[in-house]
Amino acid sequence: xxxxxxxxxxxxxxxxxxxxxxxxxxxxxxxxxxxxxxxxxxxxxxxxxxxxxxxxxxxxxxxxxxxxxxxxxxxxxxxxxxxxxxxxxxxxxxxxxxxxxxxxxxxxxxxxxxxxxxxxxxxxxxxxxxxxxxxxxxxxxxxxxxxxxxxxxxxxxxxxxxxxxxxxxxxxxxxxxxxxxxxxxxxxxxxxxxxxxxxxxxxxxxxxxxxxxxxxxxxxxxxxxxxxxxxxxxxxxxxxxxxxxxxxxxxxxxxxxxxxxxxxxxxxxxxxxxxxxxxxxxxxxxxxxxxxxxxxxxxxxxxxxxxxxxxxxxxxx
Amino acid sequence: xxxxxxxxxxxxxxxxxxxxxxxxxxxxxxxxxxxxxxxxxxxxxxxxxxxxxxxxxxxxxxxxxxxxxxxxxxxxxxxxxxxxxxxxxxxxxxxxxxxxxxxxxxxxxxxxxxxxxxxxxxxxxxxxxxxxxxxxxxxxxxxxxxxxxxxxxxxxxxxxxxxxxxxxxxxxxxxxxxxxxxxxxxxxxxxxxxxxxxxxxxxxxxxxxxxxxxxxxxxxxxxxxxxxxxxxxxxxxxxxxxxxxxxxxxxxxxxxxxxxxxxxxxxxxxxxxxxxxxxxxxxxxxxxxxxxxxxxxxxxxxxxxxxxxxxxxxxxx
Numbered sequence: 001x002x003x004x005x006x007x008x009x010x011x012x013x014x015x016x017x018x019x020x021x022x023x024x025x026x027x028x029x030x031x032x033x034x035x036x037x038x039x040x041x042x043x044x045x046x047x048x049x050x051x052x053x054x055x056x057x058x059x060x061x062x063x064x065x066x067x068x069x070x071x072x073x074x075x076x077x078x079x080x081x082x083x084x085x086x087x088x089x090x091x092x093x094x095x096x097x098x099x100x101x102x103x104x105x106x107x108x109x110x111x112x113x114x115x116x117x118x119x120x121x122x123x124x125x126x127x128x129x130x131x132x133x134x135x136x137x138x139x140x141x142x143x144x145x146x147x148x149x150x151x152x153x154x155x156x157x158x159x160x161x162x163x164x165x166x167x168x169x170x171x172x173x174x175x176x177x178x179x180x181x182x183x184x185x186x187x188x189x190x191x192x193x194x195x196x197x198x199x200x201x202x203x204x205x206x207x208x209x210x211x212x213x214x215x216x217x218x219x220x221x222x223x224x225x226x227x228x229x230x231x232x233x234x235x236x237x238x239x240x241x242x243x244x245x246x247x248x249x250x251x252x253x254x255x256x257x258x259x260x261x262x263x264x265x266x267x268x269x270x271x272x273x274x275x276x277x278x279x280x281x282x283x284x285x286x287x288x289x290x291x292x293x294x295x296x297x298x299x300x301x302x303x304x305x306x307x308x309x310x311x312x313x314x315x316x317x
Numbered sequence: 318x319x320x321x322x323x324x325x326x327x328x329x330x331x332x333x334x335x336x337x338x339x340x341x342x343x344x345x346x347x348x349x350x351x352x353x354x355x356x357x358x359x360x361x362x363x364x365x366x367x368x369x370x371x372x373x374x375x376x377x378x379x380x381x382x383x384x385x386x387x388x389x390x391x392x393x394x395x396x397x398x399x400x401x402x403x404x405x406x407x408x409x410x411x412x413x414x415x416x417x418x419x420x421x422x423x424x425x426x427x428x429x430x431x432x433x434x435x436x437x438x439x440x441x442x443x444x445x446x447x448x449x450x451x452x453x454x455x456x457x458x459x460x461x462x463x464x465x466x467x468x469x470x471x472x473x474x475x476x477x478x479x480x481x482x483x484x485x486x487x488x489x490x491x492x493x494x495x496x497x498x499x500x501x502x503x504x505x506x507x508x509x510x511x512x513x514x515x516x517x518x519x520x521x522x523x524x525x526x527x528x529x530x531x532x533x534x535x536x537x538x539x540x541x542x543x544x545x546x547x548x549x550x551x552x553x554x555x556x557x558x559x560x561x562x563x564x565x566x567x568x569x570x571x572x573x574x575x576x577x578x579x580x581x582x583x584x585x586x587x588x589x590x591x592x593x594x595x596x597x598x599x600x601x602x603x604x605x606x607x608x609x610x611x612x613x614x615x616x617x618x619x620x621x622x623x624x625x626x627x628x629x630x631x632x633x634x
Contacts, residue, residue, distance in 0.1 A: 021522045155526035156519070161541060163529050194511040200547070202473070203517065204524045205338045209472035211528040212480050224478060230517070 004113050005034040005310040008105035009149070009302040010090050011097035012173065012267045013141040016228040016258040017206035021154045023097075023145040026173050027299035029090035031098065032309065033064055033105035035113055038081035043069045050088035062086075063099040063130035064106030071107050071126040075117055082110060091295065094177045095261035100142030103130025108147065108306040120305065123147060124162065142261065149305035151214060167301050168217035172276035174254070175297040176245065176283040177265040182238050187262035190234055199229045219255060219271055226256025226269065239264045241290050248282035257283075273298065321430050322351040322627040325422035326466070326619040327407050328414035329490065329584045330458035333543040333575040334523035340414075340458040341468040343490045344616035346407035348415065349626065350381055350422035352430055355398035360386045367405035379403075380416040380447035381423030388424050388443040392434055399427060408612065411494045412578035417459030420447025425464070425623040437622065440464060441479065459578065466622035468531060484618050485534035489593035491571070492614040493562065493600040494582040499555050504579035507551055516546045536572060536588055543573025543586065556581045558607050565599035574600075590615065 009030040015022040038044070043059045059065035064086055072078055084106065090096050107126045111118055127143040144162045145152040155161040195203075209225030212218070236242040236259060245266055249257035253275040254268035266283065270276040280296035287294045326347040332339040355361070360376045376382035381403055389395055401423065407413050424443045428435055444460040461479045462469040472478040512520075526542030529535070553559040553576060562583055566574035570592040571585035583600065587593040597613035604611045 018521060018525065020518045021525060153522065153525045153529060155522040155538075155542060161522075161526070163526060163538060165529055191514065193514050195514055195517045197508065197510050197512055197547075200512045200517050200520065201337045204335065204521060205470065205472040205478075207521045207524045208335065208338060208470045208528050209478070209480060211525050212470060212482055212532065215529065215532045221472075221480060225472060230514075 002113055003034065003036040003310070004109050004308060005032055006105045006109040006112065006306050007032050007309050008101045008108060008146050008306040010101055010175070011142045011145045012175070013097060013139075013261040014228075014231065014259065015210070015267075016226040016232070016256055017203055017210055018153070019228070019231045020139065020141055021207075022151070022210070023141040023154070024151040024167070024173070025145040025149050025302035025305065026175065026297070027302045028297050029096065031089055031101040031105050032087035033102065033109050034085040034087070035068075035106070035109045036083045037113065038083050040081045041079050042081055043072065044083050046083040046085055048086040048088065051086070051092060054092060055086070055088070061133060063134045064102040066133050067103040067107040067126045067130035068110045070129045071110055071123070074126065075114075077114065080114070082113070091177050093181055095182070095259065095263045095265040096175060096177065097142035097146060097261060099134035100127065100131060100146045103127040104143055104146040104306055106130070112308060120147060121162070124160070147305050149303045150301065153211070165211060165214050167214050168219065170272060171301050172270045172273050173299060173301060174249070174268040174270065174276045174280040174283065175260060175265055176280060176287070176294050178239065178241075178287045178292045178294045180240065180264050180292060182262065182264045187235055187238060190238070191231065192234070195230055202229050222269070223255040226258065228258055232258050235259055235263055239266070240292060241286050242266070244289070245283040245286040248286045249279045252279045252282045254279045319430055320351065320353040320627070321426050321625060322349055323422045323426040323429065323623050324349050324626050325418045325425060325463050325623040327418055327492070328459045328462045329492070330414060330456075330578040331545075331548065331576065332527070333545040333549070333573055334520055334527055335470070336545070336548045337456070337458055338471050338524075339468070339527070340462040340471070341484070341490070342462040342466050342619035342622065343492065343614070344619045345614050346413065348406055348418040348422050349404035350419065350426050351402040351404070352423075352426045353400045354430065355400050357398045358396050359398055360389065361400050363400040363402055365403040365405065368403070368409060371409060372403070372405070378450060380451045381419040383450050384420040384424040384443045384447035385427045387446045388427055388440070391443065392431075394431065397431070399430070408494050410498055412499070412576065412580045412582040413492060413494065414459035414463060414578060416451035417444065417448060417463050420444040421460055421463040421623055423447070429625060437464060438479075441477070464622050466620045467618065470528070482528060482531050484531050485536065487589060488618050489587045489590050490616060490618060491566070491585040491587065491593045491597040491600065492577060492582055493597060493604070493611050495556065495558075495604045495609045495611045497557065497581050497609060499579065499581045504552055504555060507555070508548065509551070512547055519546050539586070540572040543575065545575055549575050552576055552580055556583070557609060558603050559583070561606070562600045562603040565603045566596045569596045569599040571596045
């Protein structure tokens with residue numbers, strides 16, 4: 001009987017100016033999924049560790065379960081049986097792409113376990129099905145960077161067109177998750193359906209600037225382009241001390257700072273690890289000044305995507 | 318007495334998805350400006366060739382005149398005297414950046430004539446003053462690529478932030494100018510002040526995709542990204558046979574095709590010269606089928622910006 005454990009990275013969606021189109025992966029945090037082949041056909045969630053009992057155990061309502069199931073149906077292998085153990089290693093509903101990391105780890109793991117019948121890029125639609133369960137729509141701005149690693153543009157959803165963007169050799173991300181909750185659906189609901197042409201032009205300039213800055217690379221251009229005039233002014237209202245935490249990040253040398261996904265987590269990018277650590281401490285201090293505790297994570301941009309932690313191996317019955 | 322003749326390239330602003338933020342220069346067409354130093358202080362437009370008498374001869378109302386005058390004021394050289402001859406070599410009000418080319422040629426020429434007191438990038442604000450006279454606002458999406466060459470992003474206007482983008486080694490532009498007139502101010506007036514968030518997201522995806530496609534380079538990505546869901550659907554109504562001409566361009570192998578600036582000229586991009594020529598012929602045929610004659614120009618992306626055609630030399634009195 002075969003077993004495999006896969007890590008898939010957390011992700012920052014939107015990345016200031018790129019609402020619904022930009023995302024990147026980080027080395028830390030991330031989720032782990034262990035699959036164990038079983039003689040009994042079907043996908044079973046046998047255990048979830050680290051969710052305080054909040055995630056659904058039914059396969060059809062669990063993001064990783066759905067992703068694996070959809071994948072097996074697609075490759076006509078519903079005869080396969082697997083037991084799934086999820087190790088959640090990041091806060092839920094935090095804007096860090098928690099559901100995406102589980103979906104990606106699950107579908108990557110089953111593809112490895114079966115000897116890689118599909119190339120990695122082809123796994124994206126199944127991971128997106130997991131997102132549909134978690135968020136109500138099959139967004140790709142978390143699953144695509146978690147699956148592919150690096151910085152990703154979702155150029156188009158219909159048809160799906162995902163473009164990987166080179167990033168500077170050293171680029172560090174600080175993530176700070178304040179211990180408050182923002183519902184993703186609420187965060188989407190408060191957005192306006194219309195944008196002024198003026199702000200659309202400003203945002204497009206920053207979108208172009210950020211891609212050019214990452215590819216050249218040009219840290220100053222990245223910094224000038226990490227500006228969001230459309231979403232951040234609205235959603236930041238849901239995050240207490242957002243302005244203070246952002247100011248603290250910039251004052252401590254961050255290239256830029258904004259909301260991670262739909263929040264409440266915030267991200268900052270920095271040129272080096274030391275700056276990224278200082279930025280994290282300053283942001284945590286800003287939250288703590290009003291009594292909000294937080295977790296901070298500092299890592300490089302993840303370039304690899306999911307990673308097999310324990311290769312498929314024989315397990316004694 | 319010194320004299321100099323400078324060519325400055327025509328430009329395609331907007332480039333499908335990049336309204337007000339993208340522009341690129343072409344090798345053909347372009348305008349020529351000849352400056353001749355005079356002992357009498359002041360800037361005089363002594364002749365304009367090729368405008369059928371339509372452009373103002375007063376220095377303060379002529380784009381090149383204004384650009385040169387503003388420049389001389391800035392460097393405190395109002396003692397300088399120059400006679401200016403403009404050779405318009407492209408249709409006016411055509412969406413090809415005609416006024417920008419004259420401004421740029423003028424200000425580049427006076428800077429050369431005076432021994433280059435300012436670096437090229439610093440000439441941009443003076444050329445933009447010329448645009449203010451011609452269009453009512455100091456837009457940079459024609460003057461910046463005409464001055465700098467290549468493909469340019471105006472990331473921001475306040476403060477002005479211009480980013481040059483690398484383009485593939487071979488990339489050809491077809492320009493077709495149908496013999497009809499569209500007023501730039503009308504073309505701006507019919508635009509809506511609000512854009513749906515959905516279309517903003519689609520447009521941002523294409524903006525990111527086009528920059529990535531140019532820089533990688535990836536012709537297919539460039540092609541998929543040359544899509545404008547905001548401006549083209551509105552402005553194309555002002556151009557008879559727009560849809561037919563665009564279809565003809567794509568059917569003949571163009572990577573993409575849209576309105577050049579505010580029209581009525583159209584541009585198409587192609588991988589090679591032969592395709593670009595065929596695309597031009599097909600577009601002209603589409604216009605001709607409803608009795609509209611046109612001019613077509615095919616050239617590479619201009620990488621150099623303005624060019625001195627005759628070096629400063631002594632002219633007999």
